[in-house]
Amino acid sequence: MKNKMQEFIRKLAGFSHLHADDIEAIHALDAELITIDRGVDIISEGDKPKFLNLVHAGLACRYKLLEDGRRQITAYLIPGDLCDLNVYVLDKMDHGIMALTQTLIMRIDRTDMDALLERPRIALGLLKSTLVDEAVLRQWIISAGRRRAIEAIAHLFCEVHARMAAVGHVQDGSFFLPITQQDLGDTIGLTPVHVNRSLQEMRSNDLIRMDHGALHIPDIARLHDIAGFEPLYLHLLEKSAAPGRAADLVGRP
Numbered sequence: 001m002k003n004k005m006q007e008f009i010r011k012l013a014g015f016s017h018l019h020a021d022d023i024e025a026i027h028a029l030d031a032e033l034i035t036i037d038r039g040v041d042i043i044s045e046g047d048k049p050k051f052l053n054l055v056h057a058g059l060a061c062r063y064k065l066l067e068d069g070r071r072q073i074t075a076y077l078i079p080g081d082l083c084d085l086n087v088y089v090l091d092k093m094d095h096g097i098m099a100l101t102q103t104l105i106m107r108i109d110r111t112d113m114d115a116l117l118e119r120p121r122i123a124l125g126l127l128k129s130t131l132v133d134e135a136v137l138r139q140w141i142i143s144a145g146r147r148r149a150i151e152a153i154a155h156l157f158c159e160v161h162a163r164m165a166a167v168g169h170v171q172d173g174s175f176f177l178p179i180t181q182q183d184l185g186d187t188i189g190l191t192p193v194h195v196n197r198s199l200q201e202m203r204s205n206d207l208i209r210m211d212h213g214a215l216h217i218p219d220i221a222r223l224h225d226i227a228g229f230e231p232l233y234l235h236l237l238e239k240s241a242a243p244g245r246a247a248d249l250v251g252r253p
Helices: 003-013 020-027 110-117 120-145 149-166 181-188 192-204 220-227 243-249
Strands: 031-036 041-043 052-057 060-065 071-077 096-099 103-108 174-176 209-211 214-216
Touching: 003 020, 003 052, 003 120, 020 110, 020 120, 060 181, 071 120, 071 181, 103 110, 110 120, 120 149, 120 181, 149 174, 149 181, 149 192, 149 214, 149 220, 181 192, 192 209
Parallel strands: none
Antiparallel strands: 031 103, 041 096, 052 103, 060 071, 060 096, 174 214, 209 214
């Protein structure tokens, strides 16, 4: 299970100075690994959560459906993200969590997570993670309400790039983001036609390349400028691997 926790450790190390004993406690979690197919709910609106769900591989989203079937995506969940840290204190889910790709999920027992939360550095990392989720949602609201289409898409891509890089999933400017134009429209509040037109313009200006589910950003600084992207709201430590030397401990036998 050690290697399966590496993204979770990297994410927490980006928010808090983890010590070796904290990392070993995470490695010791007894989690069941399950596969969720694309388009299938990890947990549905109205369900009572029985486990905490941690994304190990793939991409998931939080979403709400209107009565006529229209969907609004309110968050992307990448490797290392907990889908529902606090929701089990509620009676029922007030939104759904769906796999946008075939996704590997680790199901963690509540009592095991409660034990982790007794560790101050882990608790701080998870608290910061929750606050960042709220900051991300604020940026998405700004994109839906004020940013032009290309600015909104560029901002989203810059954000996911930064989050993926923090858990070690960016290589040579490329990362896994196999979302559809419908998914992107449901995220930003655009029609698929508008999304398609904007993506074509971004490709023609060599801002992005998309190939078989991979997104490549040739010049991330240029995309930052177009999006007006300032990563402060993600509140990542400058070198997430340095505190507690987490990177040295990930996957250690």
